[in-house]
Amino acid sequence: MLDIQRLEKSFGAKHAVRGVSFRLEKGTVLGFLGPNGAGKSTTMRMIAGVLEPDSGDALIDGKSILSNRREAQRALGYLPEGAPLYEDMTPPEFLVFMASARGMNGIARKNGVERAIADARISTVCDQRIGSLSKGYRRRVGLAGAILHDPPVLLLDEPTDGLDPNQKRAVRALIARMAPHKAILISTHTLTEVPAMCTRAIVVDRGMVIADDTPEALARQSEDGTLEGAFTRLTDQAEAESA
Amino acid sequence: MMMWLREQFGGFTATYRRELGAYFATPMAYVFLAVFLLALGVFTWEASRFFDTGSADLAPFFVWHPWLYMIFLPALAMRLWADERSAGTDELLLSLPLGMPGLVLGKLLAAWTVAGVGLALTAPMWVTVNVLGSPDNAAIMLTYLVSFLMAGAYLSIGAAISALTGSQVTAFVISVVIAFVFTAAGWPLVLSGVKSVFGTGGAELVASFSFLTQFEGAQRGVLELRAVVFFLGFTAFWATLNGLWATRQRLG
Numbered sequence: 001m002l003d004i005q006r007l008e009k010s011f012g013a014k015h016a017v018r019g020v021s022f023r024l025e026k027g028t029v030l031g032f033l034g035p036n037g038a039g040k041s042t043t044m045r046m047i048a049g050v051l052e053p054d055s056g057d058a059l060i061d062g063k064s065i066l067s068n069r070r071e072a073q074r075a076l077g078y079l080p081e082g083a084p085l086y087e088d089m090t091p092p093e094f095l096v097f098m099a100s101a102r103g104m105n106g107i108a109r110k111n112g113v114e115r116a117i118a119d120a121r122i123s124t125v126c127d128q129r130i131g132s133l134s135k136g137y138r139r140r141v142g143l144a145g146a147i148l149h150d151p152p153v154l155l156l157d158e159p160t161d162g163l164d165p166n167q168k169r170a171v172r173a174l175i176a177r178m179a180p181h182k183a184i185l186i187s188t189h190t191l192t193e194v195p196a197m198c199t200r201a202i203v204v205d206r207g208m209v210i211a212d213d214t215p216e217a218l219a220r221q222s223e224d225g226t227l228e229g230a231f232t233r234l235t236d237q238a239e240a241e242s243a
Numbered sequence: 244m245m246m247w248l249r250e251q252f253g254g255f256t257a258t259y260r261r262e263l264g265a266y267f268a269t270p271m272a273y274v275f276l277a278v279f280l281l282a283l284g285v286f287t288w289e290a291s292r293f294f295d296t297g298s299a300d301l302a303p304f305f306v307w308h309p310w311l312y313m314i315f316l317p318a319l320a321m322r323l324w325a326d327e328r329s330a331g332t333d334e335l336l337l338s339l340p341l342g343m344p345g346l347v348l349g350k351l352l353a354a355w356t357v358a359g360v361g362l363a364l365t366a367p368m369w370v371t372v373n374v375l376g377s378p379d380n381a382a383i384m385l386t387y388l389v390s391f392l393m394a395g396a397y398l399s400i401g402a403a404i405s406a407l408t409g410s411q412v413t414a415f416v417i418s419v420v421i422a423f424v425f426t427a428a429g430w431p432l433v434l435s436g437v438k439s440v441f442g443t444g445g446a447e448l449v450a451s452f453s454f455l456t457q458f459e460g461a462q463r464g465v466l467e468l469r470a471v472v473f474f475l476g477f478t479a480f481w482a483t484l485n486g487l488w489a490t491r492q493r494l495g
Contacts, residue, residue, distance in 0.1 A: 011495055050337040052493045070250060070340035078338040084331030086261070088268040100257035101339045129268075145335070 001026050001183035002153050007046050007056035009039075009207075016042045018207040019056070024183040026152070029175060031198035031215065032187040035235050039207040040187040041081050044157050047185075048078040061152050074102065077151040079159055081187075083142030087131030091122050091141045094130060098145045112148050119174060120144035136167040143171065147178065154184040160193060172197050191227045195219070203231065205238040254341035258349025262323070266357050271322070279315050279361045283307060287368070299376025301383055304368055305462050308390050309454045312358075312397045313426050317418035319357060320401025321411045323350045324489060328409040333492060343486045351395070351402050351482060358394040362387065382464025389461035392474040393454055397422055399481035406488040429453025 002024035009017040017039040024030050034040050045051040047058045049065045049072060058065045061075035086094055095116055099109040117123050120140040125133055130141060143159060159175075160168045175184060175197060186198065194201055195215040203211040203218070211218060211234050215227055222229030266272035283304070287293045291303030327333040336346065372378045400421050405414040427433050428449050438446040450456045457474065460467040 009495065045334070048334075048338040050334050050493065051495050070253075070342075073338060073340040076338070078335075080331065080334040080338070082331055084335055086265070086332055087330065088265050089261075093264070097257055097261045098339070100260070101254045101341055103253060103340070 001061060002047070002185065003059040004043075004047065005057045005059070007043060007058065008054045009042055009046060009051065010054055016207050017046070017053075020204065020207070020209055021056075022202060022209065022212060024153075024185060026183050027180055028200055029179050029184045029186065029198045031194040031201040032185055032204070033189065033191065033194065033201055033231060034187075034204035036189070038204045038235075040204060041157055042207075043204070044078075044155050044185070044187060045080075048076060048080075048155055049073050050078075050080075074149070075152055077146035077149065077154045079139075079142050079146045079154075079156045081157040082161075083139045085130045085138055085141055085145075087129065089130055090127060091130060091133075091144070092117065092126050094141065095144060095148055098148055102149050104149060112150070115150075116144040116148045119147060119177075121170060121174075135162045136164060139163060140167075140171070143174070152182055154178070154182050156184065156186045158187055158189075160188065160190060168193065191231055194227055201227075203234050205235045208238075210234050210238050251342035252345040252348070254339065255345035255349045258341075258346050259353050262350050262353030263356055266353065272357050272360075275315065275319055275357065276361050276364060279311065280364055282311055282315070283365060286311065299372045299378045301368060301372060301378070301386065302462060304365070305386050305390065305458075309393065309426050309458055312394055313422040314419060316354075316358060316394060316397040317401040317404075317415050317422060320351075320354050320398045321405050321414040321418065323354060323402045324406035324485075325409050325411040325414050328492075329411070337493060343490055347402070347482050347486045347489065351399060351478075351485070354398045354402065355395050358398060359391055362391055362394065379464055385464055385466050386461050389458065389466075389470060389474070392471060392478075393458055396454065396474045396477040396481075399478040399485065400425075403481045403485035403488060406485050425452060426454045429455030429457075429459075 004020060004022050006019045006021050007017050008019055020039070020043050022030075032040050032044070042051065046053045047060070047065065049069050053066075058072075060072040063072040063075060065072045086097070089097065092113060095113045096109065099112050104112055117126065120143050122137060122140050122144055125137050130138060133141065139159065139162065143156070146154060146156065160171050163171065172193065175186070178184065188194065198215055201211075201213065201215045201218055202209055211230075218230045219225055219227045222233050286307040287304045291306065293303045296303055324333070327336060369383060373380070401414065401418040404418045404421065405411070408414045408417065430453075434446050434450055437449050457470040460470055
């Protein structure tokens with residue numbers, strides 16, 4: 001479903017992503033973990049076709065993001081970091097725009113928008129402008145935009161960031177409902193929700209993959225048996241090695 | 244070929260509708276239209292003394308178009324790309340399977356439509372001269388059309404610079420300066436200076452790139468193919484730059 005091949009990206013002297021590779025199958029929810037500035041968002045932006053990699057490639061549902069960008073992007077739903085949205089639109093207007101931009105028309109567009117509104121549970125705010133919505137609702141509108149066309153691959157950059165516990169649970173439930181039919185990549189630094197949400201976790205630091213396992217197996221590697229302990233140990237180790 | 248076109252211009256309608264909606268969802272378009280019409284009125288009546296010219300035509304009205312476009316249209320175009328970047332929505336846009344030409348044209352034409360509405364709202368002027376006398380309406384129609392084309396040329400500068408800088412204020416200032424250069428190049432004051440340095444040929448070359456010179460024939464009611472080609476070509480040139488500058492975003 002998603003095949004990441006040695007992605008590399010530098011910004012000037014900063015080598016942000018250094019040869020990140022992994023594969024993701026249908027039915028997997030992959031937690032993409034790492035400290036701030038580890039290259040998580042940069043990697044996701046390259047997979048989404050927003051940023052051109054210096055080298056490497058990403059195949060989405062078999063289509064290359066470099067040589068067949070539009071086809072690859074059609075198979076992808078992407079929630080960028082911070083869920084940027086057009087504040088002057090209402091959620092349905094925004095979703096209709098996203099659907100039209102994806103070439104959906106008529107009945108398909110109407111159904112897609114209605115389904116996304118129901119799945120993301122935003123029907124109560126449909127007549128408000130996005131600019132006046134709370135952070136939680138905005139995140140859900142962004143999520144609705146990502147799942148609108150029912151893509152086989154989902155890329156969610158911190159989908160639960162800034163949500164209250166109830167909203168987090170709702171987003172987790174939505175992801176769990178979609179999980180069997182899709183390959184889902186979620187970046188997060190809220191480690192406590194990883195075991196509940198993800199079936200696999202990758203830890204990146206300084207642009208490299210430093211661990212790839214199930215959340216449980218990762219947690220077992222630490223002394224105290226928590227994912228947080230493992231995360232600290234792994235990223236500290238990477239820091240010590242590079243120093 | 245058809246497939247290729249559809250790929251490149253896919254998303255044009257969605258972009259156009261969204262941008263046009265954005266102008267009217269905020270006070271932006273209304274403020275622009277009100278101030279633009281007010282300024283055009285003030286210049287036509289106060290500076291050109293519309294009623295005192297003694298002839299039933301719109302010359303004292305059209306003469307201000309290039310100068311007002313130079314200031315107002317960059318203000319209309321400055322948000323087109325810079326706003327996306329400051330809100331982070333460019334990331335959303337670039338992740339959609341859209342063609343850059345469709346995006347660029349969708350945005351440009353939305354702004355162009357607002358400018359067209361502004362121009363259409365000056366129709367009472369046209370009605371007024373018809374009440375007061377019998378002007379050459381075909382000539383006036385033609386001047387309106389060329390003025391509309393010229394508006395597109397000014398907007399294309401603003402849109403491209405907006406994609407280049409990513410800041411609305413910077414985009415506005417730079418666009419006005421560029422628009423001023425292309426307007427004032429046909430100003431007698433500038434041309435006499437150019438003539439004294441580069442000779443008559445140099446002055447003619449500079450003048451041929453000026454909006455004032457290109458708009459001159461249309462103001463007299465003469466349809467010049469040269470001017471139509473100039474404005475459309477100019478717009479296409481800046482729209483291309485716009486596309487290149489917006490694509491640059493992907494490189495990081």
